[in-house]
Amino acid sequence: MDPVEEGEAEWDALDSGGVDRAEEDGQRVILHFDLDCFYAQVEMIRNPALRTKPLELLMSYCPLVERLGFDENFMDVTEMVDKRMKETNISDLSFVGHIYGHEASAVGVREHSRLAVGSVIAAELREALRSRLELTSCAGVANSKLLAKLVSGAFKPNQQTTLLPQSRGTLMDSLSGPCKVPGIGYRTGARLKALGVLSVRDLQMFPLRELIRVFGEANGKRLQSLACGTDLSPVTPAGPPQSLSDEDSFKKISTVSEVESKVKDLLSSLCERMRKDGRLPQTLRLTLRRATTDTLSRWFSRESRQCPIPKHTAHRIRTGCSEAVPQLVSIAMKLFHRVVDVSGSFHLTLLNVCFSNLQNKTPSRTSISSFFTHSAATAAHTLTRGQETEADVSLCEDSSGFTQPDDTQNSKEFMHTPLSTSSSSSSSLLSQNSLPQPVGAKSSTFPKRPAPKHSGLDARDSGMASIPEEKCSRLPPHVDPDVFQALPEHIQMELMASFQAGASVPEGSMERRPSGPAEQPGEPIQFHINQQETPQHAQLALNQSSWVVHNDDLSAGDAPNDDLGMEGQRSPDSRAAESRPLAQTSRPDVPPNVDPLVFSQLPSDMQTELLAEWKQRKPALKTSSRRAAKPSPKHTAARGRRAAAKGSPDNSLLRYFRPQREENATGPQRYC
């Protein structure tokens, strides 16, 4: 049948033809809330703190809330509906608000009882928003996020609308064009137009093969599904942001000093936000937009460069140290010069700085670092709850032992627990009716907003008094001197050595308790560089030798700063040296996977330390290297991006010793 003719057919018939038929999303009840004139309301009330209140309020009744911007939220109330269905007499039930395309009074409740319950819940929640926060809102009730969002605006303001399943086609057809479908933006709309797809209905009818050919398999299917009003995407609570950025646009910036000044301003405010967040940014990205005569394309042509943030700098952000910004500006300017050739003229209209790869700071419980952290509030700023990360003293477990306290997983788990039946503290509002009780009793299990922020005491100002001067002066700030002193002396010695060298001794040695169980066989030995406390000369050595990460678990952004923020550009000499066999006689005996040249450039005390350890630990080194070379399954997982960012970087010192590796090469290491 000619697709064009089919366009006149009932569109459910079309849905059952090639389209990815959603089998059948009739079960979920999804709400979409859209706050009326939200910014104006907030301003009127003169309380900017209100901006996050709606989300926090909504979540107290149902944890499955997804934020969309500041003034919109999705909520999956399916479980709430089912629960209430059991308690509700259908004859007492009626829709609240509008029903799209129908007179509400003319619609029987029985066929759509679950949506009706959804409409009741939506009304109650809107009332909670109004009475508690003095915010009016619109709501949509439907079986998917897409439809709930589309229908929520049918009656504005301060009203709500339910979409019955049979009205889906009418709603989709009411849209003026494909780019009115959430998920189809300006750009895709333009490409569709070029294909002759001008209306949503056109898109519904368009041959899927063609869509796939143009947009790719997944995207092509998604576009047509969206056009048909089919959306199976789950409501996903977002958790804390994965990046923090700040940007500014302007008519013209054309000198380096202007760039530096602007970058400094941006980084200053960004650092403050980052400090409040409490996490450690591992990557800095600079993005810019050049002036273009093309008034349209310039909005979409942004160029960016990114690089790792040295650990010590990241830590200074967290502590609010004034040196953080200058150091970051220096790094950012190097990024800038990577993008812009300043020997010629340039004309920028936008600068953006972004912190990403945000890492929580809580060390593994199994990490030795937990023995050094102050238990009292004096050191709370060094630790927050959250995922495990590498330990602050750079001694950590094999990354494979790390867990993923994934927000989504947590919330799913949560959803499987029955709703709390009572919570006297926060349920007073609307307590007279059937509004579900807030789930306060369970709230501790629900992923919170960013872990408690701890602002900026400097650990170096605390707790050092009881330590002998010569030791005290060398203890890293995050080490609790009291705990340190309580350790057996030989452990103290090892730690002191590791602090001086800027690298820990192997974990097998360090983790040994006084009673000392042997390490497990086959457990890889890892060396960790504590960049935060690495002495300057060690840092220099690291960079001068142009080491690069060899770690397949890491994205490029996780690489140590092999080029930026430090002076060491890779020299032709070192490159050449890597490509030829070195005279072994001139070197101490190093493990086979250690580049002797690189090793030779280490500070001598570090060399000594490492050699001593290698003598003891040689067998395990190979294990470690093999592991490092093995691609991580996490990397390709669906949520791999998130997982990789959250996962523990393999900080094995060994990776610094590897010869230069081809960029993006995932196979065996290559010699340039």
Added chain:
DNA sequence: CGGGGCACAT
């Protein structure tokens, strides 16, 4: 309407 700030796919 457009800018700032975020997520995600490739």
Added chain:
DNA sequence: ATGTGCC
């Protein structure tokens, strides 16, 4: 690194 999406 870039492109696209959303508010």
